[in-house]
Amino acid sequence: MSVxxxxxxxxxxxxxxxxxxxxxxxxxxxxxxxxxxxxxAVDDLLDxxxxxxxxxETPGGxxxxxxxxxxxxxxxxxxxxxxxxxxxxxxxAGVDAVGLSGVDGGLITGPRKSAxxxxxxxxxxxxxxxxxxxxxxxxxxxxxxLLGEGYTPVAGPPMLADDGVxxxxxxxxxxxxxxxxxxxxxxxxxxxxxxxxxxxxxxxxIESVTxxxxxxxxxxxxxxxxxxxxxxxxEALESGASxxxxxxxxxxxxxTAALGGSGTHIHRSALEDP
Numbered sequence: 001m002s003v004x005x006x007x008x009x010x011x012x013x014x015x016x017x018x019x020x021x022x023x024x025x026x027x028x029x030x031x032x033x034x035x036x037x038x039x040x041a042v043d044d045l046l047d048x049x050x051x052x053x054x055x056x057e058t059p060g061g062x063x064x065x066x067x068x069x070x071x072x073x074x075x076x077x078x079x080x081x082x083x084x085x086x087x088x089x090x091x092x093a094g095v096d097a098v099g100l101s102g103v104d105g106g107l108i109t110g111p112r113k114s115a116x117x118x119x120x121x122x123x124x125x126x127x128x129x130x131x132x133x134x135x136x137x138x139x140x141x142x143x144x145x146l147l148g149e150g151y152t153p154v155a156g157p158p159m160l161a162d163d164g165v166x167x168x169x170x171x172x173x174x175x176x177x178x179x180x181x182x183x184x185x186x187x188x189x190x191x192x193x194x195x196x197x198x199x200x201x202x203x204x205x206i207e208s209v210t211x212x213x214x215x216x217x218x219x220x221x222x223x224x225x226x227x228x229x230x231x232x233x234x235e236a237l238e239s240g241a242s243x244x245x246x247x248x249x250x251x252x253x254x255x256t257a258a259l260g261g262s263g264t265h266i267h268r269s270a271l272e273d274p
Contacts, residue, residue, distance in 0.1 A: 002031040002147060002184040004241075005255055006175035007086070009037030010225075013191050013249045015086065021253045022152070023093040031147040032255075034090075034097075034154045035178055037171035038082040039065075045078045046071065057119045063224070067131040067168040072158075075168055079156050087154050097152045102159035103166050107143070108174055110136035112161035133159050133167040135174060138181035172232035180239025187258045188229055189249035194264030195230065199223045208265050215270035230266075237268045 005022060007015050015036075022032050042065070046053050051074060054066040067075065083099045090097035102108030112133050117124060146153050157174055158166040172188065179186035195218055197204040209218050222230040226246075233244035247263025248254060257263075 002033060002182050003255070003259070004033045004035060004175055004179040004182060004184045004186045006172060006186065006188045007034060007036045008188075008190050008249060009039040009041060009082065009171065010191055013189065015089070015249070017252065018189055018249055018254050019086075019089050019093050019095075021255045023090070023095045024253075025255060026095050026152055032152055033143055033147065033178060033182065033184070034086070034152065035171060035175035036082060036086055036154065036156045038079045038156060041078040041082045042071075042075050045074045049074060059117055059119055059124055064170070064228075069131060072131040072168060076158055076166060079158065083154065083156050090152060090154060095152050096150060097154045098146055100153055100155040101166070102155065102157055102169065102174060104155075105139050105142040106160055107139045107155060108135055108137075108157075108159040108169065108177060109139075110134045110159065110162065110169075112163060112165070112167055131167055133161045133169055135159060135169055135177045138177050140181040143178065143182060170228065170232070172228055173235060176232040176236035176241070176244075177239065179236045179241040179244070183240045183242060185259070186233070186236045186241050186244045187255050187263075188232070188244065188246045189254055189258075190225075190229065190246060191249060192226075193248045193251075193262070194246045195222055195226055197221045199226070206264050207261075208267070209270045210267045211270055212272065215266070218264075218266065218270075233266050234271065237266065237271055241268075243267055 056066045057063045087097045087099040110133050157169045159169040161167045195206045244266045245258045245263045247258035
């Protein structure tokens with residue numbers, strides 16, 4: 001059973017510990033695929049280019065950067081740099097890493113969106129824009145071939161739209177799709193220890209979610225950026241992932257610690273009808 005590790009792109013996430021830990025797991029024969037974000041790199045590049053990003057809120061309460069043409073160009077450049085830097089770091093750690101975008105080999109594909117639903121001034125509206133896509137399929141054969149030959153895939157957005165054009169997609173949801181396609185355990189590394197029952201109190205960590213009632217409590221507790229991660233966890237489990245763990249990227253040996261019990265563990269049974 002393989003492991004998919006999502007390494008976040010926020011400023012507060014230092015990937016060094018995860019890279020060293022994954023290197024140890026790979027050395028022990030554990031197949032690991034990595035999916036990365038790059039939100040900070042994209043924001044920094046937009047700032048250097050003098051482009052003011054537009055942020056929108058979905059009806060589900062998720063806030064994200066709206067992708068127009070200029071933002072898409074910056075996004076593609078920034079994500080390419082993040083991928084190359086991360087692959088180089090893995091290779092320096094002794095991992096035979098292979099960098100991929102969702103475009104390569106048709107790794108992550110789906111239809112282009114023509115618009116997104118947003119909340120503006122308390123009202124639901126439609127915002128037109130066709131530079132993002134909805135993930136529908138993952139080329140699991142490509143990943144399994146690489147893993148079978150001893151390589152560690154390191155992948156990130158963009159994805160490939162059904163009209164053959166690269167478009168934006170969320171990295172958490174990309175990781176969820178990859179984990180689902182591989183039937184893997186998904187470890188989502190972020191800048192907190194997991195999902196808290198009280199988002200302002202780290203002592204309220206939700207350690208295990210195994211029943212529908214516990215899952216309802218989890219979704220009620222998730223706020224802000226964590227809403228998107230819980231949404232991605234749901235998609236991962238629904239599409240075939242064996243388990244999802246939301247854990248602290250900055251912990252000692254964060255992936256090993258997560259697999260050993262730290263963080264918030266969300267099990268497939270939590271989505272089953274009681």
